[in-house]
Amino acid sequence: MDWDKLKSFHAAAEAGSLTAAADTLGLSQSALSRQITALEEQLGIKLFHRHARGLLLTEPGKLLYRAAHDISAKVALAEAMVADSRDKPSGDLRVTAPTALGAIWLAPRLAAFNAAYPDIRIRLLLDDHEIDIANLEAECAIRPWASTQNDLVQRKLMQVPQHLYASRGYLQKRGVPASPADLDDHSFVQYGPPSMAPIxxxxxxxxxxRAEGQSPREAIIEANTINAVMKAAEAGLGIASLPDYVARENEKLVRVLPEIEGPVFEVYFVYPEELRGSSRISVFRDFLISEAKSWAG
Structure with missing residues (x-):
């Protein structure tokens, strides 16, 4: 079976649409469609039901997808091992992180990593949902939660406090609360729905x-990303509880009730067991540990 055709099929099955898969592979939609049609003709079976909402795998398509997914993971592992066989760390390194952690804390620090290791090209994949690194959809992850998979290696990077933050404009307009009881007179911005929060x-x-059993204050606005909560607080909509890696270095925000610290959580660097000896992983891990120590002070 031709790997290019199988790779095209796998990408389309993953994305659920030809347009998204073509973007992922850097192909035109028509070229991708021809690859899949050729594979279907070669096998003599229909792999997808095509409808207005995208692509739906047929039963034979589901069987082939499972096999193609395993093959894709093995190819990705082989590519990673080849990259690490070079004399110095080089090649692509696919890193995944939640959107706020990746965009606000990690991305600004990557210039220093690039200066130290210019032959490593970081491919940053930001998603609040967990990307499967066991199957090498990415080669490593920075996560504000511990891994539950046994075949992954994880290293704690830092502990992150949370505090209340608001814009100066909001506090000038509404006043600065002096105690938790004063918060009843203020507007709140929060991640919502809370049950879906990544942290x-x-x-x-x-x-x-609030007393135990008392209802929480109703937020004036909810947003489903931490980045959006931060932006709403910047705009003066209200007070927000935010991780310090999002807000501590933000000049548009100030701490409210600064002596009160919210729940602390841990951030981990995670990668597959198969890449334990990877030079790219090792230098990136050491860089992150150093940056986390500097940030924590």
């Missing part, structure tokens, strides 16, 4: 100072 207890600020 537990992001809504702790709405419950601060």
């Amino acid at each position: 537990p207890n992001l809504d702790w600020g709405t419950r601060l100072g």
Whole structure:
């Protein structure tokens, strides 16, 4: 079976649409469609049901997808091992992280990594949902939660406190709360719905100072990314409980009730067991550990 055709099929099955798969592979939609049609003709079976909402795998297509997924993971591992056989660390390194952690904390630090290792090309994949690194959809991850998979290696990078933050304009208009009880007179911005938050207890600020069993304060606005919560707080919509890696270095925000710290959580660097000896992983891990220590002070 031709690997190019199989790779095209696998990408289309992963994406659920020809357009998204073509973008991923850097092909035109028509070229990708021809590859899949040729594979279907070669096998004598229909792999997809095509409908207005995208692509739906047929039963034979599901069987082939499982096999192609395993092959894709093995090819990715082989490519990673070849990259690490060179004399010095080089090649692509696919890194995944949640959107806020990746965009606000990690991305600005990558210039220093590039200066130290110019032959490593970082491919940053930001997603609040967990990307499967066991199957090498990415080669390593930075996550604000511990891994539950036994075949992954993880190293704690840092502990992250949370605090309440608001814009100066908001506090000038509404006043600065002096105690948790004063928060009842203020507007709140929060991650929502809280049950879907990538980090537990992001809504702790709405419950601060409330008696056990009392309902939390109702937020004036909810947003489903931490980055959006931060931007809403910057705009003066209200007080937000935010991880310090998002807000501590943000000049547009100031701490509210700075002596009160919210729930602390840990951030981990995670990678597959098969890449334990990877030079690219090792230098990136050591860089992150150094940056995390500097950030934590």
